[in-house]
Amino acid sequence: MFEILIEDSFDAAHNLRGYQGNCERLHGHTYRTQVFIRGKSLDEQGMSIDFRQAKTELASALAQLDHQYLNDLPLFQVENPSAENLARYIYNAMDKSFPGHVHRVTVWETPTSAASYWKDE
Ligand SMILES: [Zn+2]
Secondary structure: OEEEEEEEEEEEEEOOOOOOOHHHOOEEEEEEEEEEEEEOOOOOOOOOOOHHHHHHHHHHHHHOOOOEEHHHOHHHOOOOOOHHHHHHHHHHHHHHHOOOOEEEEEEEEEOOEEEEEOOOO
């Protein structure tokens, strides 16, 4: 099994509804996003997943979130735009491009706090 990792980031504002603490107030993050994609075999060039294609797909998923007030997006009208829900959204977006290959998505909200999403097997 091979696994590649790509990384990108986006800037956005949010607030967590119903949270008892300062995250209930409007604030922003530079979200660092990591996507782990697995492949069982290599192509003729010796690659499992094309970094360039993966980065293009990730950039396209993150473009929906970049410089947005996340709570305003239809995606987060009901669910909070938590790091966990962002990781799941990005996972599902990447899974459409690499079905069955996306292993895990990790979203860093701060340099020391991250949440990951993957499908339990
Ligand atoms: Zn926050």
